[in-house]
Amino acid sequence: MNDTDAELYEQVHLGEKQALEKIYDRYEKLLFSLSYKITGQKELAEEVVQEVFIKLWTKKGIYSASKGKFSSWLMTMTRNTSIDQLRKRKEIPSDFEYGEIPSENPSVENLVEWKEEGSMLRQAISELGAEQQKMVDLFYFKGLSQQHIADEFDIPLGTVKGRIRLALKHLKKMVPQTNVKGGK
Structure with missing residues (x-):
């Protein structure tokens, strides 16, 4: 079974x-x-x-x-x-x-899904503003905390949170089938 x-x-x-x-x-x-x-x-x-x-x-x-x-x-x-x-x-x-x-050797189904989702997500991210792209990259793909990003760019924490929130809002509209989640 x-x-x-x-x-x-x-x-x-x-x-x-x-x-x-x-x-x-x-x-x-x-x-x-x-x-x-x-x-x-x-x-x-x-x-x-x-x-x-x-x-x-x-x-x-x-x-x-x-x-x-x-x-x-x-x-x-x-x-x-x-x-x-x-x-x-x-x-x-x-x-x-x-x-x-x-x-490693994932299944063909997983490879296709991975490539399609990655391609759609990269395309959607490329349509964001430069600052939003940078915030998404650092927070989601480099794993930095929002506070670390704020400190690194010498900007208020609220600004970082706002940029990430707006970026996610745009990504959800552009790629509705992708499970894009916000951070805290």
Whole structure:
């Protein structure tokens, strides 16, 4: 039986270890590849993948089908966990780029989806003003905090928050199927 991701997710939340194992088998390589791309460290990428699955098992990560695909949610959780780990170690890579394909062997479906979403998002971001592009890049793709951005550019924190909020508002209009979320 080929369970859907949503069915497996529900089984995990009911305490079914086999469902977690199936999700792990299905996504471990892709999540490791993404985390390795962000962290540049094999051991740290392995820790991130382990932490993501612990969050999934302990219900710290809550998925809602109404907000998008399970695989996209899982990759977002992996991205955020990778950046969190780098922040803890104060090792945010300066060359981290969005929309790049992971180096491992993801499925053809994931490659196509990744490329299409990355292409649409890059196009939408390129249509933003220069200041909004910079804020989105630093906050979402380089992992800097809004306070750090404000300090680095010697501008008020409220200005940074406003630019990011406006950028996200524009991105949501330009790319409605992408799960663009605001930060705090």
